[in-house]
Amino acid sequence: MKDEKQSSTMTGAGILWECLEREGVETVFGYPGGAILPAYDALKHSKIHHILVRHEQGATHMADGFARAGGGVGVAVATSGPGATNMVTGIATAMLDSSPIVCITGQVGSKLIGSDAFQETDITGVTLPITKHNYLVTHASEVARTVREAFYVARSGRPGPVLIDITKDAQQTTCAFDWEGAEPQLPGYRPDLSPAPKEYDEALELIHKAKRPVILAGHGIIISGAMREVRDFAERAGIPVALTLLGLGAFPASHPLNLGMMGMHGEAWVNHAIQDADLLIALGMRFDDRVTGNLKTYAPNAKKIHVEIDPAEINKNVKVDVALVGDLREVLHELLPRIESPDRSEWLDSIDRLKGDAAVHDIQNLPDNGHLYAAHVINDLWRQTRDAETIVVTDVGQHQMWEAQYYKHEKERSLITSGGLGTMGFALPAAIGAKVARPEAEVWVIVGDGGFQMTMSELATIVQENLKINIAIINNGYLGMVRQWQEFFYERNYSATPLLNPDFAKLAEAYGIKAATVRRRSEVVPTVDTARRHDGPMLINFHVEQEDTVYPMVAAGSGLHEMIRRPSPIVETAEDE
Amino acid sequence: MMNTFVVYVENKPGVLTRVASLFRRRAFNIDSLTVGRTEKPEVSRMTITVDSDYDQARRIEANLYKLVNVIRVDNITNESSIVRDLAMIKVAVTHEQRSHVLELAGVFRARVLDVAPDSLTIEITGAEDKIDGLLDVLRPYGVMEMVRTGIVAMRRGAKSPGPVASASVMFHDANGQDVSYSV
Numbered sequence: 180m181k182d183e184k185q186s187s188t189m190t191g192a193g194i195l196w197e198c199l200e201r202e203g204v205e206t207v208f209g210y211p212g213g214a215i216l217p218a219y220d221a222l223k224h225s226k227i228h229h230i231l232v233r234h235e236q237g238a239t240h241m242a243d244g245f246a247r248a249g250g251g252v253g254v255a256v257a258t259s260g261p262g263a264t265n266m267v268t269g270i271a272t273a274m275l276d277s278s279p280i281v282c283i284t285g286q287v288g289s290k291l292i293g294s295d296a297f298q299e300t301d302i303t304g305v306t307l308p309i310t311k312h313n314y315l316v317t318h319a320s321e322v323a324r325t326v327r328e329a330f331y332v333a334r335s336g337r338p339g340p341v342l343i344d345i346t347k348d349a350q351q352t353t354c355a356f357d358w359e360g361a362e363p364q365l366p367g368y369r370p371d372l373s374p375a376p377k378e379y380d381e382a383l384e385l386i387h388k389a390k391r392p393v394i395l396a397g398h399g400i401i402i403s404g405a406m407r408e409v410r411d412f413a414e415r416a417g418i419p420v421a422l423t424l425l426g427l428g429a430f431p432a433s434h435p436l437n438l439g440m441m442g443m444h445g446e447a448w449v450n451h452a453i454q455d456a457d458l459l460i461a462l463g464m465r466f467d468d469r470v471t472g473n474l475k476t477y478a479p480n481a482k483k484i485h486v487e488i489d490p491a492e493i494n495k496n497v498k499v500d501v502a503l504v505g506d507l508r509e510v511l512h513e514l515l516p517r518i519e520s521p522d523r524s525e526w527l528d529s530i531d532r533l534k535g536d537a538a539v540h541d542i543q544n545l546p547d548n549g550h551l552y553a554a555h556v557i558n559d560l561w562r563q564t565r566d567a568e569t570i571v572v573t574d575v576g577q578h579q580m581w582e583a584q585y586y587k588h589e590k591e592r593s594l595i596t597s598g599g600l601g602t603m604g605f606a607l608p609a610a611i612g613a614k615v616a617r618p619e620a621e622v623w624v625i626v627g628d629g630g631f632q633m634t635m636s637e638l639a640t641i642v643q644e645n646l647k648i649n650i651a652i653i654n655n656g657y658l659g660m661v662r663q664w665q666e667f668f669y670e671r672n673y674s675a676t677p678l679l680n681p682d683f684a685k686l687a688e689a690y691g692i693k694a695a696t697v698r699r700r701s702e703v704v705p706t707v708d709t710a711r712r713h714d715g716p717m718l719i720n721f722h723v724e725q726e727d728t729v730y731p732m733v734a735a736g737s738g739l740h741e742m743i744r745r746p747s748p749i750v751e752t753a754e755d756e
Numbered sequence: 757m758m759n760t761f762v763v764y765v766e767n768k769p770g771v772l773t774r775v776a777s778l779f780r781r782r783a784f785n786i787d788s789l790t791v792g793r794t795e796k797p798e799v800s801r802m803t804i805t806v807d808s809d810y811d812q813a814r815r816i817e818a819n820l821y822k823l824v825n826v827i828r829v830d831n832i833t834n835e836s837s838i839v840r841d842l843a844m845i846k847v848a849v850t851h852e853q854r855s856h857v858l859e860l861a862g863v864f865r866a867r868v869l870d871v872a873p874d875s876l877t878i879e880i881t882g883a884e885d886k887i888d889g890l891l892d893v894l895r896p897y898g899v900m901e902m903v904r905t906g907i908v909a910m911r912r913g914a915k916s917p918g919p920v921a922s923a924s925v926m927f928h929d930a931n932g933q934d935v936s937y938s939v
Binding site: 303304307308311312315332365366367368369489490491493494495 | 774815819
């Protein structure tokens with residue numbers, strides 16, 4: 180029997196919500212305005228829960244956080260003009276991190292397009308280079324197919340953001356609604372790629388010949404759902420695993436083969452292992468400049484195998500010897516039965532020796548000297564929350580790198596962070612999306628005092644939606660990472676990096692959010708426990724060492740092995756000031 | 757070197773912008789881009805020439821495929837193909853010079869489109885170097901105006917695949933071997 184709605188006449192706005200429901204959408208993040216009013220009016224007939232945000236950028240980050248935490252497609256809604264342009268940062272963030280979101284914007288009436296009408300912006304033009312694809316819909320009859328195509332494009336292949344701009348008249352006018360008849364028609368879109376057999380043979384030959392191989396594990400593992408396969412692969416072949424920032428959680432931190440994060444702020448032994456390797460097996464990562472350092476000196480003796488779903492990433496930054504273009508999980512399924520298990524203990528032992536050398540410099544191994552270090556806060560937070568299903572959502576900067584170093588992620592989708600675009604202000608709204616996607620998870624925002632102030636208006640959204648989200652502000656009174664670069668590369672000229680901050684605890688209380696301020700290490704664990712027990716959101720303002728530095732560091736343009744190492748011992752450096 | 761791509765795209769508004777924007781964003785320099793209808797009304801065909809090395813050409817091809825509206829990309833640089841450009845050239849001529857210029861046009865198999873007391877307008881179709889050759893000999897007379905369409909290209913023989921999606925070799929690896937995969 181045919182669905183009642185299948186052939187009925189509906190408005191474009193009604194079709195929009197109906198199609199979103201059929202795509203499995205239960206929640207959207209949005210902000211109304213003139214050109215999207217018909218859609219907001221039609222919302223009353225929909226089962227979809229609309230979360231009113233405080234800024235459209237927040238809506239896009241929420242949709243992004245929702246997608247990254249839950250694996251589905253996040254949806255953000257805004258009006259034309261400023262509503263749409265406010266989404267740009269969030270769309271670019273999702274684009275660079277391959278996050279599937281669908282952004283729906285209202286547009287002025289189709290007759291007014293091109294007339295510089297009130298709140299008219301050519302948002303499909305603006306977002307052309309930062310979306311996977313976008314649409315301008317001018318007729319109600321195009322709504323259904325466009326929504327179906329948008330969701331399909333957003334989540335398939337290498338995922339990414341898709342924007343649908345719908346004119347006001349396309350929302351208002353009516354047409355026959357036919358879901359079945361609105362199948363995607365995308366003759367040029369082929370997301371399902373698979374390698375030719377000879378590529379597998381070549382890859383296996385390199386893997387079996389290698390004496391010093393390293394797996395480079397990226398975000399693609401999580402997107403593909405290949406955690407189990409990567410683990411089987413690493414274990415069977417005895418190959419150590421280095422992770423990108425967005426790969427953290429794709430391979431358990433506690434696994435003996437896990438080396439940790441690579442790149443600009445990766446631990447020394449990880450970067451040295453990559454530089455010494457004779458084979459790199461890149462799994463769902465794209466050789467970002469933050470990961471490779473200077474390309475001229477990158478892993479000079481290593482053959483490279485690149486498993487990647489996006490052909491345009493092959494040979495983009497690093498020339499590879501074998502490329503396996505396709506879905507990572509499927510590729511590993513093909514490879515796994517043919518993997519041999521050679522003895523690689525010599526190689527693994529040599530990495531372990533490097534590790535031992537670096538570990539003595541680690542701030543975690545130093546006694547508590549009264550100073551509160553961000554590393555201590557994050558490590559204590561990890562110890563308290565490690566046994567729970569925790570999602571940590573970080574912002575961008577020093578705290579983000581410390582989190583990556585000192586919070587040990589065992590599971591996929593337990594870290595959500597803006598990697599590619601490095602978007603300050605991401606954490607708080609993204610955490611809202613994460614909590615909506617996985618209400619049962621314990622969600623912690625770790626955010627700097629700078630980034631927090633970019634989107635802190637979303638505190639109201641947390642209260643309005645009654646979301647249990649814990650917020651840890653790593654407050655050092657500086658734009659810390661920029662200050663660090665000024666310290667290293669600009670003769671300590673701290674130009675425009677000291678921050679004048681409000682009392683964040685009082686600010687939270689003004690929103691009705693429980694708050695605490697912490698200045699000593701001894702207070703960290705009890706306050707974290709208080710927040711965890713509290714039946715509602717809580718903000719903790721951690722006043723940490725002001726001029727602390729993220730080590731090790733590969734300066735931009737330096738080789739991956741040319742790291743600025745932790746001074747030893749670090750305690751003296753801190754007390755010098 | 758010049759690479760020539762034949763690109764089949766969906767005949768929809770905004771597709772030209774998407775293609776042009778891609779070249780701008782990835783900093784590939786377009787030398788020439790032409791677009792027009794094909795034997796299928798729903799498909800447009802572009803001929804794009806780009807000054808790029810081999811690796812860049814592969815990246816261009818892969819990036820073009822990332823555009824949802826792009827159906828097929830063929831790099832025909834090393835294929836046996838027919839390449840044509842069309843130019844209209846207005847040359848200043850005196851009464852005495854006219855017959856000389858008409859003679860030159862004849863040698864190049866160019867057509868005269870318009871004759872005025874002090875000018876001649878000539879149409880020439882051919883490969884780019886042929887047009888460049890005619891231009892060189894006309895320049896001394898004074899080229900008042902010129903317009904060129906940019907090149908269109910087609911493979912020779914019955915080999916042309918048309919706007920059909922199919923397997924494609926898109927790039928070479930570090931050892932110069934083809935990297936292949938199926939779509």
